Amino acid sequence: MAQTITFSRNVFLPLTNVCANACGYCSFKSPVRDGCVMPESEVLATLRRGSEFGCTEALFTFGERPENEPGFGQHIEKIGYPDILSYCMAMSRAAIDLGMLPHTNAGILTYEEMERLRTVNASMGLMLETTAEVPAHRHSPGKDPAVRIQMIADAGKLKIPFTTGLLLGVGETAADREESLMVIRDLQKQYGHIQEVIIQNFCPKPGTEMADTPGATANSIRETLIMAAEILPKSISIQIPPNLADASALLSCGVRDLGGVSPVTIDYINPEHPWPALDALRGIASGYELRERLCVYPQYCNAEWVSPELLPLVQSLSKQTYDL
Ligand SMILES: O=c1nc2n(C[C@H](O)[C@H](O)[C@H](O)CO)c3cc(O)ccc3cc-2c(=O)[nH]1
Ligand SMILES: C[C@H]1O[C@@H](n2cnc3c(N)ncnc32)[C@H](O)[C@@H]1O
Numbered sequence: 001m002a003q004t005i006t007f008s009r010n011v012f013l014p015l016t017n018v019c020a021n022a023c024g025y026c027s028f029k030s031p032v033r034d035g036c037v038m039p040e041s042e043v044l045a046t047l048r049r050g051s052e053f054g055c056t057e058a059l060f061t062f063g064e065r066p067e068n069e070p071g072f073g074q075h076i077e078k079i080g081y082p083d084i085l086s087y088c089m090a091m092s093r094a095a096i097d098l099g100m101l102p103h104t105n106a107g108i109l110t111y112e113e114m115e116r117l118r119t120v121n122a123s124m125g126l127m128l129e130t131t132a133e134v135p136a137h138r139h140s141p142g143k144d145p146a147v148r149i150q151m152i153a154d155a156g157k158l159k160i161p162f163t164t165g166l167l168l169g170v171g172e173t174a175a176d177r178e179e180s181l182m183v184i185r186d187l188q189k190q191y192g193h194i195q196e197v198i199i200q201n202f203c204p205k206p207g208t209e210m211a212d213t214p215g216a217t218a219n220s221i222r223e224t225l226i227m228a229a230e231i232l233p234k235s236i237s238i239q240i241p242p243n244l245a246d247a248s249a250l251l252s253c254g255v256r257d258l259g260g261v262s263p264v265t266i267d268y269i270n271p272e273h274p275w276p277a278l279d280a281l282r283g284i285a286s287g288y289e290l291r292e293r294l295c296v297y298p299q300y301c302n303a304e305w306v307s308p309e310l311l312p313l314v315q316s317l318s319k320q321t322y323d324l
């Protein structure tokens with residue numbers, strides 16, 4: 001029988017581009033200014049479109065600790081929320097009401113913040129990026145590997161189904177990638193909450209510090225995938241983004257997932273790389289059985305891992321999605 005490749009049908013909601021870090025590869029970050037918070041009306045309209053298109057995941061991905069940027073507070077208060085986390089929670093509830101499961105990657109959150117967010121999020125994510133100290137992260141305190149590892153461990157203690165991953169080509173070596181994968185393996189041994197690991201290749205952006213740094217080569221992506229398949233336990237699904245890498249050529253290297261693909265929104269982090277349409281995705285996965293999944297993998301669809309507020313929706317979507 002053909003091997004299964006999964007993806008999640010999502011909508012991407014960048015609640016704010018304001019960020020306290022300044023990564024050398026990032027074109028997503030932007031200054032505090034009018035319109036730096038996505039208005040509620042736009043979030044709700046996007047969520048509604050998502051639900052019309054059968055999306056099951058609302059992906060909230062935004063700048064890290066925007067409150068640390070002078071003047072940000074005003075912009076979030078103007079739309080009626082005390083802070084970005086409260087806004088994210090309110091929009092998560094709106095997603096749930098429309099039948100979609102919230103997944104947030106807000107960069108670094110504390111244990112207490114994740115404990116709050118968990119009540120209305122089915123899963124969360126944070127890219128480890130790399131355990132190496134690279135120049136690209138010298139203005140990003142939140143990319144300190146120790147800080148990221150701590151947050152992933154905290155998510156494990158809180159029993160939050162979790163996504164993490166490596167960013168390739170940002171100044172790390174092959175040995176660093178191996179070390180990063182071993183750290184993820186050890187976190188999984190201890191907590192068992194890591195559903196998937198994204199192997200993401202850096203894409204150079206004009207106007208950024210790393211505009212002239214070549215993206216990760218196809219060969220280094222391939223080598224890392226092979227290493228990931230060797231090091232990571234089978235309980236973790238390996239994901240590559242089909243809009244950034246030549247997914248069809250890489251599927252044979254242990255890849256089991258194509259991540260979030262949106263029929264409604266663009267990839268705000270890599271806007272110059274459109275997602276393949278769902279038909280094209282079938283082409284990419286030809287020779288495999290392409291199946292939709294939720295942002296919560298089947299083994300986590302229960303009361304141990306999902307908050308009471310979300311459990312009924314997780315259970316009904318899970319029946320529709322996994323019991324086919
Ligand atoms: O949990 C995460 N999910 C990320 N996702 C989403 C991911 O594909 C899915 O949301 C997860 O697989 C959960 O279903 C991204 C999707 C993109 O298109 C572009 C970038 C990302 C980045 C992340 C990420 O850093 N963390
Ligand atoms: C949300 C995730 O997006 C990734 N990210 C940020 N900038 C880029 C880029 N130029 N190319 C590829 N991935 C990027 C980081 O890994 C971050 O954690």
Ligand code: SF4
Nearest residue numbers: 019021022023026029
């Ligand atoms: S990659 Fe994330 S943390 Fe880094 S500057 Fe961009 S938004 Fe901020």
